[in-house]
Amino acid sequence: MQLMKHKHLEMVHELEENYQINLKQTQEKTIQHIRTHYQNKLNSLKRMLDMYQEKVEKKNVYWEEKLKMMKDLNQRHIEEKSTLQERIKMEAAHWDREKNKMLDLFSSKLDLLHSHQASTLQELQVTRLELGKVQEMLKPPEAEEERPLSENSNTAQEDQAVEDPATPEAEKSVQAQIGACGKLPLVGAQARLESLKENLYKREREITLLLQGDTDGSGLEGEQNSINATQPPCLALLSAVIQKAHSVYMEVEEAKLLIDHMAEENILALERAKENLEQPTTSEQRTTEQGEPRAKQEELSEEQPISPQTEAHVTLRRVEISQIALEYIRRGTRPAVSDSTWDTGPWSGDPESGGADGNAERSEYCTAERVKVVGQQLLQLQSELQQVREENKRIIENYNSERIMRKKYYNMVEDMKGKIRVFCRIRPMNRVETSNGSKSVVDCLDEYSVTVETPRGLKEFQFDKVFGRASSQEEVFRDTSRLIQSAIDGFNICIFAYGQTGSGKTFTMVGDKDLKNPGIIPRTFRKIFDLIQENTSKFDFKVSAYMLELYNDRLLDLFVSPAEAFNRKIEIKKDKKGLVFAQGAETMGAGTAEELFALFEQGCANRHIAATKMNSESSRSHLIIGIIIESTNLTNGSMSYGKLSLVDLAGSERAAKTGAKDDQLKEANSINKSLSALGDVIFALSSEQVYVPYRNNKLTQVMQDSLGGNAKTLMFVNISPSDCNSEETLTSLAYATRVKAITNNAQKNQESKEIAHLKEIITKLKSGQFMEEDA
Numbered sequence: 120m121q122l123m124k125h126k127h128l129e130m131v132h133e134l135e136e137n138y139q140i141n142l143k144q145t146q147e148k149t150i151q152h153i154r155t156h157y158q159n160k161l162n163s164l165k166r167m168l169d170m171y172q173e174k175v176e177k178k179n180v181y182w183e184e185k186l187k188m189m190k191d192l193n194q195r196h197i198e199e200k201s202t203l204q205e206r207i208k209m210e211a212a213h214w215d216r217e218k219n220k221m222l223d224l225f226s227s228k229l230d231l232l233h234s235h236q237a238s239t240l241q242e243l244q245v246t247r248l249e250l251g252k253v254q255e256m257l258k259p260p261e262a263e264e265e266r267p268l269s270e271n272s273n274t275a276q277e278d279q280a281v282e283d284p285a286t287p288e289a290e291k292s293v294q295a296q297i298g299a300c301g302k303l304p305l306v307g308a309q310a311r312l313e314s315l316k317e318n319l320y321k322r323e324r325e326i327t328l329l330l331q332g333d334t335d336g337s338g339l340e341g342e343q344n345s346i347n348a349t350q351p352p353c354l355a356l357l358s359a360v361i362q363k364a365h366s367v368y369m370e371v372e373e374a375k376l377l378i379d380h381m382a383e384e385n386i387l388a389l390e391r392a393k394e395n396l397e398q399p400t401t402s403e404q405r406t407t408e409q410g411e412p413r414a415k416q417e418e419l420s421e422e423q424p425i426s427p428q429t430e431a432h433v434t435l436r437r438v439e440i441s442q443i444a445l446e447y448i449r450r451g452t453r454p455a456v457s458d459s460t461w462d463t464g465p466w467s468g469d470p471e472s473g474g475a476d477g478n479a480e481r482s483e484y485c486t487a488e489r490v491k492v493v494g495q496q497l498l499q500l501q502s503e504l505q506q507v508r509e510e511n512k513r514i515i516e517n518y519n520s521e522r523i524m525r526k527k528y529y530n531m532v533e534d535m536k537g538k539i540r541v542f543c544r545i546r547p548m549n550r551v552e553t554s555n556g557s558k559s560v561v562d563c564l565d566e567y568s569v570t571v572e573t574p575r576g577l578k579e580f581q582f583d584k585v586f587g588r589a590s591s592q593e594e595v596f597r598d599t600s601r602l603i604q605s606a607i608d609g610f611n612i613c614i615f616a617y618g619q620t621g622s623g624k625t626f627t628m629v630g631d632k633d634l635k636n637p638g639i640i641p642r643t644f645r646k647i648f649d650l651i652q653e654n655t656s657k658f659d660f661k662v663s664a665y666m667l668e669l670y671n672d673r674l675l676d677l678f679v680s681p682a683e684a685f686n687r688k689i690e691i692k693k694d695k696k697g698l699v700f701a702q703g704a705e706t707m708g709a710g711t712a713e714e715l716f717a718l719f720e721q722g723c724a725n726r727h728i729a730a731t732k733m734n735s736e737s738s739r740s741h742l743i744i745g746i747i748i749e750s751t752n753l754t755n756g757s758m759s760y761g762k763l764s765l766v767d768l769a770g771s772e773r774a775a776k777t778g779a780k781d782d783q784l785k786e787a788n789s790i791n792k793s794l795s796a797l798g799d800v801i802f803a804l805s806s807e808q809v810y811v812p813y814r815n816n817k818l819t820q821v822m823q824d825s826l827g828g829n830a831k832t833l834m835f836v837n838i839s840p841s842d843c844n845s846e847e848t849l850t851s852l853a854y855a856t857r858v859k860a861i862t863n864n865a866q867k868n869q870e871s872k873e874i875a876h877l878k879e880i881i882t883k884l885k886s887g888q889f890m891e892e893d894a
């Protein structure tokens with residue numbers, strides 16, 4: 120038994136040992152197995168990690184290369200932009216100089232031309248009248264010849280009575296001469312001609328004297344004075360007119376071309392006239408050769424003083440005189456011809472037609488012809504002057520349209536540079552101003568310039584657009600709505616109105632009280648949702664808004680009740696991109712324009728408004744509306760965020776003028792303090808100072824991304840046209856001019872789906888989190 124027990128114990132012991140060994144072996148095997156398993160798992164994880172690492176590195180290299188490429192491209196663009204800017208600057212300066220030069224030249228030319236034209240037209244009218252009378256007098260020979268002498272003389276008397284009722288002496292002398300000379304019509308006509316000539320000369324002399332007086336100091340004096348006092352006044356008048364025509368010829372390119380062309384044509388006419396003159400001589404010779412007695416010819420020529428040859432002479436003479444006059448006009452000095460050239464008649468030295476000893480009748484005819492030629496030339500000059508005047512008008516019109524185009528392109532370049540756009544709006548005179556008898560001192564020169572009359576003269580300001588008092592809300596919005604598309608595209612936009620109290624800021628931004636004329640804010644709501652509607656097939660949009668007022672240095676949420684707003688703390692913060700947001704403010708979503716408008720109306724009901732002396736519904740706070748438009752591209756998943764800030768600033772005001780007291784005085788002080796801080800920021804930015812005092816006031820903090828930041832900004836400067844506000848108007852315009860010099864750097868707030876995903880992977884890997892491999 121004992122042995123058995125011992126044996127069993129041994130067996131148990133052995134079994135225990137075997138079990139221990141087996142357990143140890145199994146354990147080791149299990150451990151080995153687990154170790155191998157985990158080692159494998161670890162290896163596979165490591166491989167995966169390496170693969171990810173490699174992938175990320177590859178992507179990094181790719182993006183780095185892409186970044187480098189973009190940077191190079193950007194650098195190239197920056198360089199190109201700066202060269203372009205330099206060129207544009209130089210061209211703008213050049214154009215500016217040219218413009219000023221052209222303006223000076225045009226205004227002096229216009230002055231000169233106007234004074235020349237006025238006096239010349241007067242002279243021409245007088246001379247034409249006189250010439251008409253003389254021509255009338257010279258007509259009768261053929262017609263009157265047929266009539267009985269008595270009737271002829273009666274009619275002559277009647278004519279004289281009608282033509283020159285103001286000269287009874289002249290008429291009497293004509294009557295006397297008619298009586299003395301019997302009933303010969305030629306002698307009667309001669310006497311009438313004499314008396315008319317006297318009158319004509321008398322008037323011409325007056326005009327010449329007038330002209331000489333007119334041209335005093337105009338540079339023509341010397342030439343005028345050199346006109347021989349004994350010269351017939353008609354010639355003196357002609358010389359003066361030609362002198363004026365010369366100045367037009369020299370100054371107006373088109374007139375020069377015209378007169379040169381006329382001179383060329385005149386040379387051809389001269390040749391033709393000379394040829395014509397030769398032909399009748401030959402035919403006359405032929406007639407003489409055929410036996411026509413010379414005495415008979417002279418007899419005939421007495422009865423018919425204007426033979427074809429005489430006519431040819433007259434034409435030749437007329438063309439010659441035109442030639443001299445045109446040469447005179449072109450040179451500006453008398454051509455090298457003797458005075459007798461002007462004085463000699465078509466018969467001088469021409470034995471065929473009477474010669475130097477021709478009778479008085481021919482000499483009268485010669486004078487009359489000369490007067491006719493002068494008259495024709497004067498008429499021609501008159502029409503040329505008219506042409507020049509029209510040409511000048513056209514040039515001025517062209518110049519004006521070119522000036523407007525230049526401003527437009529300049530604005531476009533400034534816009535491309537990122538400059539803040541400034542629109543100026545002039546409101547109409549209000550009832551109080553009209554009843555006070557105030558006068559308007561503000562005027563809109565063109566769509567880019569506004570002028571203000573000041574005691575020191577007219578001051579001109581240039582803006583990206585100027586809206587006159589008749590501009591409608593629709594017109595104003597038309598030029599603004601382009602920016603709303605940018606907000607949808609993911610840019611930050613700010614539209615704000617600045618101006619004196621009562622100048623029309625709220626009218627521009629919000630509209631009138633019953634919203635019959637809605638302003639920019641309600642129109643913007645509609646436009647946002649119209650644009651969203653147009654793009655729903657490509658994008659998914661989310662619109663939300665906040666609405667604040669800055670009242671007595673406190674930011675209040677207008678989407679909550681005034682009591683709750685008073686207890687809320689709203690702080691202005693900036694995100695990584697420098698985008699401003701209001702921490703603690705209620706942000707409400709809106710799915711339609713109507714919903715957004717309802718939110719706006721709810722906010723407006725909580726605003727601080729009061730009646731002042733200057734405005735029955737004056738805003739006592741700055742209104743800030745932020746609309747955030749989030750869009751997701753349905754094709755590539757990229758996302759963009761656009762923020763549209765609409766700001767209706769409270770008006771700058773003088774306590775004395777607005778009649779502010781107690782609480783209103785406190786409000787006014789707070790408004791003025793914030794606007795003054797805004798002025799400091801604008802000054803620092805426009806003069807490119809390193810430190811910009813944004814933190815000095817809540818208003819400047821709110822507007823930090825709109826002034827010198829990442830936003831496309833549009834400022835409305837609202838002004839009153841009345842003289843009683845001219846000081847404030849000038850201040851506002853100077854303020855706005857400074858804003859125009861500020862450059863923003865607007866960038867799209869967009870991220871592609873891929874970049875967002877990669878960023879997420881890198882962050883997770885860095886923190887040691889395990890990632891499933893991409894499918």
Ligand SMILES: Nc1ncnc2c1ncn2[C@@H]1O[C@H](COP(=O)(O)OP(=O)(O)OP(=O)(O)O)[C@@H](O)[C@H]1O
Nearest residue numbers: 546547620621622623624625626734737738769770
């Ligand atoms: N362009 C305009 N056409 C017609 N009426 C206008 C125009 N601009 C302003 N008004 C009228 O002038 C008055 C003052 O305008 P508004 O209240 O817009 O001035 P404001 O600059 O906002 O003043 P405040 O700074 O005191 O709030 C209002 O009755 C408004 O309807």
